[in-house]
Amino acid sequence: MDKVIEMKGITKVFPGTIANDNVNFELTRGETHVLLGENGAGKTTLMNILYGLYHPEKGQIIVNGKSVQFSGPNDAIKSGIGMVHQHFMLVNNFTVAENIVLGMEPKNGIRVDMGKAINNVKELSDKYGFAIEPKAIIEDISVGQQQKVEILKALYRGADVLILDEPTAVLTPQEIDELGDIIENLKKEGKSVILITHKLKEVMKMSDRVTIIRRGKVTGTVNTKDTSIDELAELMVGRKVNLTIAKKESKAGKEVLRVEELKVKDHRDVLVVKGINLVVNSGEILGIAGVDGNGQSEFIEALTGLKKVESGNVILNGKNISGKSAKYITNSGVGHIPEDRHKRGLVLKYSLYENSILGMHHRKPFSRMFNINYKAVRKHCKKLIEEFDIRTPNDEVNAAALSGGNQQKLVVAREISRNPDLLIASQPTRGLDVGAIEYIHKRIVEERDKGKAVLLVSLELDEILALSDRIAVMYDGKIVDVLERKDADEKKLGILMAGGNLDKKESVNTVEER
Template sequence: MEYVIEMLNIRKEFPGIVANDNITLQLKKGEIHALLGENGAGKSTLMNVLFGLYQPEQGEIRVKGKPVKITNPNIANDLGIGMVHQHFMLVDTFTVTENIILGKEITSKGKIDIKKAEQEVRKISERYGLAVDPRAKISDISVGMQQRVEILKTLYRGAEILIFDEPTAVLTPQEIKELIQIMKTLIAEGKSIILITHKLKEIMEVCDRVTVIRKGKGIGTLNVRDTNPNELASLMVGREVVFRTEKKPPAPKQEVLEISNLVVKDSRGVPVVNGLDLTVHAGEIVGIAGVDGNGQTELIEAITGLRKSESGTIKLNGKEIQNMTPRKITEAGVGHIPEDRHKHGLVLDFPIGENMVLQTYYKKPFSKNGILNFKEIYRKARTLIREYDVRTPSEYTLARALSGGNQQKAIIGREVDRNPDLLIAAQPTRGLDVGAIEFIHKRLIEQRDNGKAVLLISFELDEIMNVSDRIAVIYEGKIVAIVEPKETTEQELGLLMAGSKRKEAGVGTND
């Protein structure tokens, strides 16, 4: 059997950690091959070795049967290997074409021939059904489009083998459908794909084979048609995983959050929350379902004091909190798991221990007369790290060195520990693996069972259906419907999210 890529017994070490321990991966021509593992299992490291960003300590790489040394990404490109990174490598102020040709410019008489490049980009874009405007500026296009630009960049460089690193982590359900179609087109054109992911649904839908790695070791390669999500989940985590979140019926009590007629503008001054009404009671989880860009981010920012609201009221336990400072709102009883953990959840260059007290460092016992008491801070951090199973070499490790799942657990530990009356969880499991997702869902339900109000905002429809007690659908900045998870389906929710009226979507119209 001829493989287009063979990675044989690869070992990659970093100080104090073996990221890849003797892993073998073989890619056949014309297949989509999944690389599956938990956060921090070593998937991206293995692919960075293949792409020439890291050098392995041991092992051999063969391309079409020939042993090769890939010492940098240019050599990978020359061998026909392209990589679409999870965090896009694009220049915001450049156009699509300028980004694609960067480093491979077409010149004529010493000048860059942008017209010729645009034609070339348009040709490739049409051939693979990518529908990208070559002249658009990166800062003006959606995340899904930016990803297509990354794909075009690899195709422009003649890639035959494409590595996709967690490609659906930042996409809406509609964009995921389109990406899956693009991958199928690429395969039909004779390309081969390695897909790094921990989303089992996608593997079942689009992949031919799957290689599972756990804690840096290769667990095995399976044919997708001979396996199922439960088997893959337990191979990946090393134990059985429960997909349905177990929970008893809610027992809602008094109103904790009451929003009426709220208007919030975005950074361009356009009202994106537009007369929104919503209530969340103690002892229930209300999920907000909607396509990205319908005012979710601005709504959360207004509740948490990160953005001014124009008009309307936000009441917490009967008291108005709109336009108060974030600290006053926090102290009034709001906990916030932000949607972007790097920008708003952590100070990445602080130790994880200090990140655990970002909301309480100015209170006793963590400080006295303005002087921080590090002994108490780190004592608290050790307790939370243990309680929330944050896997870190120590409490002094910098936050940026932890995997996404462990960063998220640290934030959740910090917010839940303060025992807020209202916990806002925005995209709480974005980019996390099944083990971490299960852990986080349990914690949200625990908060609810302790009589707290939980507001969950997520683009993952199965998460909304699974965890929420009531679902509020947001469309163009308004709540257009409130439905019960057991009385609706993902299809109906999808229609409501796209602006269909409730009768058309086939959902009962009683609130």
């Protein structure tokens, strides 16, 4: 096999932790190789070393048979290595073409030749089967399209090896299929792809080989065709993982949340939530399924006070909270796991203990007279770290220093610890490994069993079907149908998510009639 990358004996140490411990990894030409592991296992660190962002304490990197030492990403790019990070690095108010050619703009004399740039981007896009408009502004296109822009950016710079960090974390099922097609096209062109992921279904579908890392060490490399989801989960976590959720029949109680004819506009002043009616009761999980971009984000932001309500009512425990501030709504008994942990969930420059009490800092025991009771804060944070298995050297490190999955666990831990009447969970397991997903799912079901009302929004149909007691499908800013879980399957939900209708015998009454 023609080896394009060899990493031998790579060791990387951060204060208080060994991120990579004598790791060996190799990539052959034209293969898709998955790096699989728990949150904080050292996968992204290893790839950041390959991309020149970090320098190892020891070890050797060989690219196309030559030993290399990268002083930074530019050296890696010159060696034909490109990386698409989990959180995209795009200029939001630039066009697609401007982002792709940034720093390598074609010139006409001393001026940038944007006409040539647009043509170059279109040719590259067509070559790999990307349906993308070079003149579109980044902030106006979907997350899936933004990811394609990042891939095109790397290809424009001559990448033969493409590293994709959690590439499916923010994609819809349809976009995941598209990504699979793109990867196949890249392989046909002789490119090699490294995927960092937690999603075992996609590992089985997209990869040729899998290398598993656990707590900084390689536990094995297997051919995908010779393994199974259960075996990979065990290699990754170090124990048997229950991939199905054991839960009792729900005992729905009193009405906790009622939404009446809610209308909300987006940042472009366009009406995207178009008169939603919904009820969530205590002791049940109501899941909202839908393709990304159908108003789910704006709907949740309106419920939590982060976006203005144009009209309609949001009633919590009999009290109208529509138009109230986020602080008022939180204090009224709402916990919110936001879909974007960086924008809405954490202050990345704050320590873990400071992040653990965001929104609760004014309450006892954390607040006393005119200052913060740091002893109580740190006791609270250490309890959450232990209970939710947040991998960190200590509670003093900044949130930015944690892996994405451990950041998410911190947010989930904080919101559940509020003991809310209504828990709104938006993409609660985005970027988590199977072990962490198993735990978060268990905790969400426990909240339901304690009599809490849970509103779950997820792009993962498996998650919606596994957790929900009832499923509302959102399309074009409206709830098009609500199904009892026993009546729902992927096929029916897929039809509704695409704007179709079910036979009326298959659907149930709308929630407000329940």
